[in-house]
Amino acid sequence: MTNHRTSSLEYSPLVAAVDLIAIHFCSCVVIGLKASPAREMDLQLYAHLLPLLSVTAVVCFSVCGLYRTWSRRPAINLVSSLLMAECLYITAWMSLNGWEPRWTISRSVIAGSAVIQFLALATLRILIRKQVRRKENLENGLIVANDLESGNAVRQKLSCAAPTWLSISECLTTDQFHKLSDEEITWGTVLITQDAKDMTSIIRRASQLRKSVFIIPGIFELWIVGANPTEVDDVLMLRLSPPYLRPGQRSIKRLLDLAESLCLLIVTAPLMAVTAILIRLSSPGPALFKQTRVGADGKEYALYKFRTMVMGAEQHTGPVIATSEDPRITGIGRYLRAARIDELPQLMNVLLGNMSLVGPRPERPHFVRIFRDQLPGYEFRLAVKPGITGLAQVNGRYSTTPELKLRFDLMYIYNYSLVMDIQILFKTILTVLQPSHAEGFKEAVVSPCRCGDD
Numbered sequence: 001m002t003n004h005r006t007s008s009l010e011y012s013p014l015v016a017a018v019d020l021i022a023i024h025f026c027s028c029v030v031i032g033l034k035a036s037p038a039r040e041m042d043l044q045l046y047a048h049l050l051p052l053l054s055v056t057a058v059v060c061f062s063v064c065g066l067y068r069t070w071s072r073r074p075a076i077n078l079v080s081s082l083l084m085a086e087c088l089y090i091t092a093w094m095s096l097n098g099w100e101p102r103w104t105i106s107r108s109v110i111a112g113s114a115v116i117q118f119l120a121l122a123t124l125r126i127l128i129r130k131q132v133r134r135k136e137n138l139e140n141g142l143i144v145a146n147d148l149e150s151g152n153a154v155r156q157k158l159s160c161a162a163p164t165w166l167s168i169s170e171c172l173t174t175d176q177f178h179k180l181s182d183e184e185i186t187w188g189t190v191l192i193t194q195d196a197k198d199m200t201s202i203i204r205r206a207s208q209l210r211k212s213v214f215i216i217p218g219i220f221e222l223w224i225v226g227a228n229p230t231e232v233d234d235v236l237m238l239r240l241s242p243p244y245l246r247p248g249q250r251s252i253k254r255l256l257d258l259a260e261s262l263c264l265l266i267v268t269a270p271l272m273a274v275t276a277i278l279i280r281l282s283s284p285g286p287a288l289f290k291q292t293r294v295g296a297d298g299k300e301y302a303l304y305k306f307r308t309m310v311m312g313a314e315q316h317t318g319p320v321i322a323t324s325e326d327p328r329i330t331g332i333g334r335y336l337r338a339a340r341i342d343e344l345p346q347l348m349n350v351l352l353g354n355m356s357l358v359g360p361r362p363e364r365p366h367f368v369r370i371f372r373d374q375l376p377g378y379e380f381r382l383a384v385k386p387g388i389t390g391l392a393q394v395n396g397r398y399s400t401t402p403e404l405k406l407r408f409d410l411m412y413i414y415n416y417s418l419v420m421d422i423q424i425l426f427k428t429i430l431t432v433l434q435p436s437h438a439e440g441f442k443e444a445v446v447s448p449c450r451c452g453d454d
Contacts, residue, residue, distance in 0.1 A: 001377065007012060008314060015128065016058055016061070016066065016067065016225070018124055018128070019057065019058075019061060019066075019121060019124075020054050020057060020058070020187055021058055022117065022121055022124055023053075023089075023113075023117050023121070024050065024053075024054075025120075026116040026120050026413075027046060027109070028043070028046070029116065030112040030113045030116060031043055031046060031105075031109055033112075034106075034109070037199065037437075039127040042105050042106065042109060043446055045104070046105065047107050049096065049105075052096070053096075055091045056089060056093070057089050060088040060089045060092065061083045061085045062088075062423075063085070063088070063422060063423050063426050064081045064082075064084050064085040064088070064123075064427070064430070065081060065423065065427060066078075066081055066082065066085055066425060069134060070125075070129075070166075071128070072166055073095075073131040075126065075129075076444055077124055077411075078125060078126070078129065078431075080430055081430060082118065082121055082122050082125060083118060083166075084426065084429060084430055086114060086118045086121065087114075088426070090110060090113075090114045093110055094107075094110060096380050097110070100386060103386045108450060121165060123242070125177050125326050126185055132274075133152040133165055133343045138165060138166045138167065138189050138212065140167065140168050140169055140186075140187050140188045140189065141166055141167055141168040141169060141187060141188070141189035141190070141191055142168070142169070142171070142172060142173040142177075142185075142187035142189065142190050142191070143155055143168055143170070143172070143191045143192075143193065144172055144174060144177045144190060144191070144192050144193070144196050144202055145171065145172075145173060145174075145192075145193040145195060145196055145423065146173065146174065146175070146193070146195040147173060147195075148171055148172075148173060149173070150193060151171035152171050152172070152193055152419060154191070154193055154216065155168045157335055158191075166189065166191075166214075167341070168191070169187065170187070170392075173389050174196050174197045174202065175199055177202060178198075178201070182209060183337075185206075185211070185226065186323060188211060188212060188213065189211060189212040189213075189214065190202070190211045190212070190213050191213075191214040192213070192214070192215050192216070193215070194216045194218040195218045199215070205213070212372060217407070217408065219376055219377035219407065219410060220364070220376070220377060221373070222407060222410050222414060223243070223377075223410070223414060224238065224412050225366060233348040239419030242383075242386070242445075243380045243383045243410065243413045243414055244383045244413075245383075245413075245416055247383055249416065249418075250430045252418065252435075253356060253418075254353075255355075255420070256357075256418075256421070257350050257356050257357050258350075258351065261350040261351050261357060262351065264347055265348070265351070268347075271344070272306075272345070275287070275336065275341055275344075276288070276306070278332050279332060279333075282330055282331060282332040283307075283310060283311070283330045285307060285311040286307060287303055287306060287307060287308075288305070288306060288307065288345055289304075289305060289306075289307045290302040290303065290304060291303050291305065291364065291388065292364065292365060293362035293364060294362060294363055294364070294368045294382065294386075295314070295354055295355070295362060295367055295382075295385060295386055296342065296382060296383070296384055296385045296386070297382060297383075297396075298368075298382050301349070301354040302354075303345065303349060303354070303355075303362060304345035304346060304348050305343065305345055306336055306341065306351060307330075307333070307342075308329055308330060308332075308334075308336050308337055308342050308346060309328045309333060311327055311331055327391055338433060341431050343388055347387045347388070350388065354386075355385055355386050355387060355388065356384070356385040356386070356387045356388075357387055357388055357389065357421070357425065358387045358388075358389055358390060358412075358420075358421045358424050359384050359385050359386050359390055359412075359415075360381050360384070360386055360387065360390050360392065360405075360412070361386060361387065361388025361390055361393065361405075362386035362390065362408035363453060368382075371402055371406075373425045375403055375406055377406065378406060378408060380410055380413065381403055381406060381409050381410065381413070383394070383413060384413055384416075388408045389398075389424060389428040389431075390408070390409060390412060390424065391406040391408040391409065391411060391412040391420075391424060391429065392404075392406075392408035392409050392412075394424055394427035394430075394431050395408055395430055396408060411447070412424075412443055
């Protein structure tokens with residue numbers, strides 16, 4: 001049987017090395033086009049800056065998610081991430097120019113390098129992406145689920161999200177899978193959903209047959225990922241740390257929240273003023289509105305947002321989520337939601353200490369009560385301050401179900417780091433540029449247990 005293994009091309013330092021070679025080669029080409037005296041001086045300066053620029057480039061590309069599972073993303077998403085990484089890199093290079101006069105290279109060289117580097121990197125990454133997908137060869141996949149309905153739902157989701165990366169040809173229940181002989185299991189990949197019964201035996205059998213195995217983890221399996229091995233005599237145990245930030249982490253996070261939110265309020269003040277005027281002119285009612293949300297440790301607070309719906313939108317319906325064609329959303333409100341401008345007043349909540357820039361999105365008390373009853377582990381989501389943006393927002397969509405969002409939120413809490421916060425903030429910029437992430441639920445799939453913040 002064919003042994004499908006994940007290609008090392010995507011994760012090895014080879015990709016970073018290719019990026020650096022392309023970046024420095026393009027810069028040297030641009031410098032080489034200059035007149036002789038200036039060319040020699042710029043080449044010497046560039047050689048002096050080479051180590052620092054290399055580290056800067058790797059950091060910028062890493063922050064934009066270009067060294068982890070990047071080949072599985074849509075091509076347009078990959079290119080937009082490359083563009084953002086290149087912008088960060090060039091901005092850092094320009095900052096070095098202004099910081100140290102001895103390192104000054106002409107702006108025409110930097111601008112020319114930016115254009116050529118982006119084109120070269122985009123071409124190389126697309127070629128590598130094609131090679132990675134060919135070597136992974138995940139064209140013949142099987143889903144094993146508790147029932148065919150849930151399995152087919154996952155299958156449909158994957159067919160839309162990654163049709164050229166992982167192709168699912170069939171879906172079976174756990175009982176159907178166990179009834180098959182080894183010769184009948186011809187699929188190269190086995191994907192096991194979180195509700196599948198007897199998951200351990202499925203994994204063992206698929207591994208013995210040298211199949212690629214993927215698992216959609218449950219809530220508490222995410223917790224085990226971050227467990228620390230501990231030995232007592234000859235007994236091996238896994239120690240599970242509680243899902244809370246340490247005092248030092250909370251202090252540093254709070255300091256950064258204060259500094260960054262204050263800067264963002266100053267920078268976005270003109271935009272917020274114009275937005276407030278447009279809202280008042282487009283529909284009756286105030287530009288801002290307050291809504292009760294649940295914060296850390298279950299404490300309620302008043303969240304500030306720009307109003308995007310007509311006044312009294314929930315007067316007759318009660319708390320309900322906005323759909324993709326919701327008539328309650330005003331004309332200007334649709335644009336504010338798509339660009340996430342309606343969230344800007346929450347910077348005041350960050351200053352007040354109710355929220356953080358990064359964290360799980362805050363929910364309304366009505367929905368928190370529903371989710372705590374229906375989603376095991378939801379209470380752990382309240383262990384940290386809610387955020388304006390979060391891991392669930394940059395990896396999912398507005399219409400992503402609460403269960404899937406919960407997994408991202410818990411993964412963030414269990415694996416928190418300052419680097420992750422910075423990555424999420426930069427990814428938020430990319431997400432804002434993709435309107436599909438702000439789409440509401442389709443009317444047909446709305447139900448009380450699938451509601452989110454509006």
